[in-house]
Amino acid sequence: MSFRKNLKKKIYSGDNFMNISDVRYLPRWVILAIDLFFISCAIFFSCYLIERLSFNSTRVFNNRLYVYALIMGISVFFMYIFRTYSGIIRHSTFIDLFKLFLATFCTTVAVGFISFTYYFLTGERMIYMSVPFLAIFFATSFMLLFLLRLFVKEFFHLVREVRRSTLRKRILVVGIDEQSVAVARAILDNPSLPYYVAGFITQRHDYHSAKLLGRPILNRDKLERNSKDDLLIDGVLLIKEMMSKEEMNSWVNLFLEKDLQVLKAPSVQKLRTSDMEGSIRSLQIEDLLNRKPIRIENDELRTRHFDKAVLITGGAGSIGSEIVRQVAALEPKLIVVLDQAETPLYEIEIEMRSKFPLIQFKFVLADISNRHRIEPLFQKYNFSMVYHAAAYKHVPLIEENPHEAILVNILGTKNLATLACQYKANHFVMVSTDKAVKPTNVMGASKRAAELFVQALQNTPANETKFITTRFGNVLGSNGSVIPHFKKQIEAGGPITITHPDIVRYFMTIPEACDLVLQAGTMGHGGEIFVFDMGEPVKILDLATRMIKLSGYEPHIDIKIIYTGLRPGEKLYEELLSDDATTLPTHHEKILISKDPDMLFDEIESLTNQIIRAALRREKVEVVQLLKSIVPEFKSNNSIYEVLDK
Numbered sequence: 001m002s003f004r005k006n007l008k009k010k011i012y013s014g015d016n017f018m019n020i021s022d023v024r025y026l027p028r029w030v031i032l033a034i035d036l037f038f039i040s041c042a043i044f045f046s047c048y049l050i051e052r053l054s055f056n057s058t059r060v061f062n063n064r065l066y067v068y069a070l071i072m073g074i075s076v077f078f079m080y081i082f083r084t085y086s087g088i089i090r091h092s093t094f095i096d097l098f099k100l101f102l103a104t105f106c107t108t109v110a111v112g113f114i115s116f117t118y119y120f121l122t123g124e125r126m127i128y129m130s131v132p133f134l135a136i137f138f139a140t141s142f143m144l145l146f147l148l149r150l151f152v153k154e155f156f157h158l159v160r161e162v163r164r165s166t167l168r169k170r171i172l173v174v175g176i177d178e179q180s181v182a183v184a185r186a187i188l189d190n191p192s193l194p195y196y197v198a199g200f201i202t203q204r205h206d207y208h209s210a211k212l213l214g215r216p217i218l219n220r221d222k223l224e225r226n227s228k229d230d231l232l233i234d235g236v237l238l239i240k241e242m243m244s245k246e247e248m249n250s251w252v253n254l255f256l257e258k259d260l261q262v263l264k265a266p267s268v269q270k271l272r273t274s275d276m277e278g279s280i281r282s283l284q285i286e287d288l289l290n291r292k293p294i295r296i297e298n299d300e301l302r303t304r305h306f307d308k309a310v311l312i313t314g315g316a317g318s319i320g321s322e323i324v325r326q327v328a329a330l331e332p333k334l335i336v337v338l339d340q341a342e343t344p345l346y347e348i349e350i351e352m353r354s355k356f357p358l359i360q361f362k363f364v365l366a367d368i369s370n371r372h373r374i375e376p377l378f379q380k381y382n383f384s385m386v387y388h389a390a391a392y393k394h395v396p397l398i399e400e401n402p403h404e405a406i407l408v409n410i411l412g413t414k415n416l417a418t419l420a421c422q423y424k425a426n427h428f429v430m431v432s433t434d435k436a437v438k439p440t441n442v443m444g445a446s447k448r449a450a451e452l453f454v455q456a457l458q459n460t461p462a463n464e465t466k467f468i469t470t471r472f473g474n475v476l477g478s479n480g481s482v483i484p485h486f487k488k489q490i491e492a493g494g495p496i497t498i499t500h501p502d503i504v505r506y507f508m509t510i511p512e513a514c515d516l517v518l519q520a521g522t523m524g525h526g527g528e529i530f531v532f533d534m535g536e537p538v539k540i541l542d543l544a545t546r547m548i549k550l551s552g553y554e555p556h557i558d559i560k561i562i563y564t565g566l567r568p569g570e571k572l573y574e575e576l577l578s579d580d581a582t583t584l585p586t587h588h589e590k591i592l593i594s595k596d597p598d599m600l601f602d603e604i605e606s607l608t609n610q611i612i613r614a615a616l617r618r619e620k621v622e623v624v625q626l627l628k629s630i631v632p633e634f635k636s637n638n639s640i641y642e643v644l645d646k
Contacts, residue, residue, distance in 0.1 A: 014141075032079065035145060039075045042141035043068060050133050067126060071137075074110050078103040084145075100145050107140040112243060124385060129253065170198040171263065172218065174238040174251060181212055183239060183265050187280075188213065195263075197282070197576040198233050220254070228258050231580075235261030240287055249288055256549040285483060285547045289538060291505045300522045304385065304427070306332035311383045311425075312337050313368055313416060314390030316344035318475060319431055322514040323387050325347060328356045336362045336381060338374075339390065368412030371419070378423040385521060386420050389431040391447065398443040399568040399639055402623045406615035409446035410453070410608055417454050421465050429521045430454055431473045432529070434506060440637035441568070449630045451529060453608055456601040468524035470517050471594065472532045473506030486544055490551050495560035496544045503572050504537040516591070522588060529594040568639045605631070 082099040111127075114136050118126040139439045173184045184197045185267055199215040201223060210217050223231065236255050240248065255262050262283040273587070292356065310327055312518045314320035315337035325336055337352075339345045342365055349363045362381075366373045368390050377383075381541070391409050392398055398405045420428040432451055435444030451469050458467040474481060480605075489496045513532075520530045555561060566572075584593040611626040624641045628634050 032076070034148065035079060035084065036072060036075065038144040038148060039072060039141055040068070042137055042144055043071055045140050046133050046136040049136055061250075067572070070114070071107070071111055074108045074114075075103070075141075075517060078106045078110070081106075081308040096149065097146060100149075101142060104138055104142040104145065107141075108134050111137075111332055135241055142172060168194050168196040169234040169261070170196050170232060171235045171237050171261075172199050172201045172233055173197055174201055174236055175242060176202050176212060176217060177242065179239055179242055183237070184213055184215070187237075193280070197235070198231075201236065214398050223254065223258065227575070228260055233260065235263055236256070237265055238283070239266070240264050240283075241266065245288075249299050252283065252288060252351045252546075256546065259549075259554075261552060283550055285543060285550060288546065289543075301518060302330050304522055305332045307331070307333045308384035308426075309334040309381045310336070310385045310387070311377065311381070312387045312389065313339070313412075314388070314431075315363075316341050316348050317331045317389060318481075319513060319517070320346050320387070320389035322510045323357075323389060323517060324352060324538050326511075326514055326518055327385075327387070328352060328359050332359065332385075334360045334362065334381060336364060336383070338364045338366055338368070340365065340367045367408075368416055369407045371415045373414055374421055378419045380424075382423065383420070384426045386416065386425050386428045387431070387517060387521075388428065389517075391431070393433070393443060395435070395441045395443050396567045398446070399460075399641075402446075402620050402627070403615035403618050405442050405446040406611055406623055406627070409443070410449050411612050411615070413450040413607055414453055417457050419468065421457055421460070421463050425465050427521045427524070428454070428465050429517055429524075430469045431469070431471050431517055434436075434471060434473045436471065439631060439634045441639065442627065442641075445627045445631045445634040448634070449604075449608065449611075449627065452590075452599050452630065453604050455527055455529070455596075455598045456604045459598075460601050466524055466526035468520050468526065469529040470520045470532075471529055472508055472513055472516065475508060475510050475513050482540065482543070486547050490548060490553070490559055493559070495562045496548070497562055497564050498540055498544060499564055499566050500572060501541050501563060503540045503566075505540060506537050508532070519591075523591070527598075529596055531592050531594045533591070557597070566638045 082103045084096070084099050084103050112131075115125075115127045115134075118124070173180050180200065184200070187193055187195055197213070197215055199218055200212050201218045201220065203220050205219050205221070218231070228234065236251075238251060243251070246620060252262055263280055264283045264287060265280050305327055310324050310332045312320055312335065315324050316339035320337075320339065324335060327335060335352075337345070337348060345363055345365060349361070352359070352361055364377065365511050368374060390412060392405050417430075419427060430450065432443065432447050435441065436448035436451055437444075439445040439448055451471075454467045454469060458465075464521065486496055516530070516532050520528075520614065524530065544554045544561055548559045548561075551559075553559045584595060586593060607626065607630045611623060611630065614622040614626055621641070621644070624636075625644055628644060635645050
C-alpha cells in the first residue's frame with residue numbers, strides 16, 4: 001500500500017524520478033507471487049532436465065496440469081506455515097533463509113509422500129523418476145528463492161553505498177591495523193554518520209592490490225602523486241592514540257598540502273557506538289603539539305597527599321584548577337582553593353563538589369598580597385602541602401602596571417612562603433615560568449625575584465619546609481594563551497595577528513604541566529628549580545598556518561595573517577635555563593634540576609621590602625629599577641624601561 005501511494009504521489013506531483021531508497025518494502029502478496037513464479041520455474045526446469053536425462057519422450061507428469069497445481073498448492077501451504085514471504089527481502093537474515101529451507105524441504109517431502117501413496121494405491125506413477133525429480137526440484141527451488149533474496153539484499157546495499165558515497169564526505173582511514181579496520185567497520189555500520197569510507201591509506205607498499213572491507217588500500221606515494229579530486233576523496237581519518245607525534249605530523253603535513261579535511265577518532269576501546277558522531281572530530285592544533293605525558297610512577301605522591309590538608313593558590317586558573325583536580329584524586333583530608341577571581345572560583349567549586357562529593361573543600365576568595373587575610377588559613381588548617389599557582393602572567397599588561405606584578409608575584413609569594421615556613425608546612429611548591437630566565441619583561445623578572453626569595457628562605461636556620469620551584473613554558477589552552485586567541489580570530493573570519501614572523505614558543509599540555517608540579521613536590525629535597533624538557537620550540541607563524549588549514553581555510557587567501565610587531569617586554573624566544581646555570585639529572589631523563597645563582601636571605605629580604613614599598617607608592621620607574629637590581633640579567637626589550645639599562 002505504501003509503495004502504491006508513494007508511486008501515485010510521484011506520478012501526479014510531476015516528479016518522474018523515483019529514488020530507489022524511497023521504496024520501503026513490497027506487499028506480502030507480491031513477494032509470495034514472485035516466490036511462486038520461481039517455484040514454477042523450478043518445476044519446469046526439473047521436468048526438462050529429467051526428460052533430457054531419460055533419453056525418451058516420456059513425460060515426467062502423467063497429468064501435467066494437475067501435478068503442477070498440486071506442487072504449487074503444497075508450496076503455498078508451507079510458505080504460509082513458515083511465513084517465508086513476511087520478511088523484508090533486503091533485510092533477510094539467516095533465519096529467513098532457514099525458513100525457506102524448511103518450506104522447500106517440507107514441500108518436497110510432501111510431494112514425494114503423495115506421489116508414492118498414489119503409486120501404492122493405483123499402481124500408476126504420478127511422477128516419472130520421482131526421486132531424481134524431487135532432488136532436482138528441491139535444489140533448484142531453494143537456490144532460486146535464495147538467490148532472489150541475496151540479489152535484492154546486495155542490490156539495495158549497493159544502492160545505499162552509492163547514495164552514501166555521493167551525499168557524504170568520502171574519507172580514507174589511515175592504517176590497516178585492527179584498530180583502523182574496526183573504526184572503519186563502525187562507520188560503515190552506522191548510516192547516520194556523514195562519512196563514507198572510500199578506502200585505507202598506509203605507508204606500506206605490499207598491499208597495492210589488496211582490499212579491506214571491500215575498499216581499496218592506497219599507499220602514501222599514490223596520494224603524493226595525485227590530488228584529492230583524482231582520488232575522489234574529501235578527507236582522512238586517523239586514530240591519534242596509534243601514532244607517534246612524528247608520524248602524525250608527517251601524515252598531517254601531507255594531508256594539509258592536499259587540502260584534505262583531517263579527522264580524528266578515538267581508539268576502539270574508547271569509541272562509543274551511541275555517540276560516534278560526537279567521537280569523530282576535526283583534528284585540532286593541540287593534537288599536533290601534544291606529547292605523550294611524562295608520568296612518574298611514584299607511590300609517595302599518594303602518601304604525601306592522602307588524608308592531608310592542602311592549600312592551592314590560584315586554584316581557579318588554568319594551572320591551579322587542574323592541580324585541584326589531580327590532588328582531589330589523591331584523597332586528601334581537605335583542599336583549600338584560594339583565588340581572587342570570583343566567577344571562576346565559583347565554577348571550580350561547582351565542578352569539584354559534583355565530581356568529588358566525599359572530599360572536603362574550602363573555597364576562599366582572597367588576595368594573596370593581604371597577609372592578614374591569608375594567615376588565619378595557615379593557623380586553622382595546618383597545611384601539609386602548599387601549591388602556589390597564583391600570579392599575574394600577561395606580559396603587556398604587567399609591563400604597563402609593574403607595581404601590580406610586585407604586589408602579587410613578589411609580595412604574594414613572600415606572604416605564602418613565610419607563612420608556610422612559620423607554620424611548618426611540609427612542602428611548598430611554586431609554579432614559575434620560562435620567562436623568568438634572562439627576563440626581558442617585568443612579569444618574568446618578578447617571577448625570577450619570587451624564585452630567589454623562595455630559594456633563599458630554604459636556607460634559613462629555622463626553616464623546616466621544603467621549598468621547590470617548577471619552571472615550564474606555555475600551556476596549551478590556558479586562559480589568554482595564543483591558541484584560543486587564534487581560534488577566535490579564525491571563527492571571526494580573520495585576520496590572525498602575530499607579533500613577529502620569527503617568534504617561537506615552547507608548549508605543553510595543562511595535565512602534563514600539573515603532573516610535573518605534583519611530581520616535583522615528591523622529588524625535591526628543598527631549594528631546587530625543576531625544569532622540564534619541553535621538546536622542540538614551535539614557530540608561531542607555522543602554528544597559525546596549520547590552524548587555518550585544519551579549519552578548512554587557505555592561509556593568506558581566506559584568512560589573512562598580519563604582523564603587529566613585538567609587544568612591550570616580548571622576546572622572540574624563551575629559555576628554560578640561564579647561561580650561567582648548570583643542570584643536575586633526576587631519575588627521569590626528561591626532568592632536570594637547574595642550579596641557578598641564588599642570594600642570601602637577608603639580601604633578598606631587604607631588596608623585596610624596598611620594591612614592595614615602591615610598588616605601594618605606585619612608583620613605576622623606581623619599581624622596575626629595583627627589580628633590575630634584584631635580577632641583574634633583566635634587560636628590557638621593546639619597552640619604555642629600556643632607558644634604565646643604559
